[in-house]
Amino acid sequence: MENVQYDEKADRYVVELVKEDYEHLDEIIGRYSDKPGYLIPALKDAQGIFGFLPLDVQNYLAKGLRISPSHIYGVVTFYAFFTTVPRGQHVIRCCMGTACYVKGAADIVKKVEDTLAIKVDETTEDLKFSLEVVRCVGACGLAPVIFIDDDVHGMLEPKKIENILEKY
């Protein structure tokens, strides 16, 4: 997203909300307002729009749903499926299923981490790549395997990683 930026001073990602974003958030607030157990689905819907839950979005929802911002922040940071960091333009999924693991998947993950200077579940500062670890993706014959978006890269060795990433 072009309107997402990293605010170094605040050490967090911020999104510049435009009219359309507010309309989407108002829709979510209207949908869930005053319904029991509404907070998690409301946050899920909001994350579905932005890909993450920046503080400005949390605060807007807090106001609309009449919940304290600190309560929302607590929920967002408690559940692993919520994130305050945007996903990168390309998502790298490294398989750590048994077949891949036996064939050296841990070294592949380490090489990707070192090359991009991020850890698993992180995103590069330029928002180009996010790194995730997954279980068997059904391509064990090609182990070890990574997916970058929908592209599968198999029979990997750490030395191939830099060349592969350069193509994205």
Ligand code: FES
């Ligand atoms: S274990 Fe990696 S594809 Fe099956």
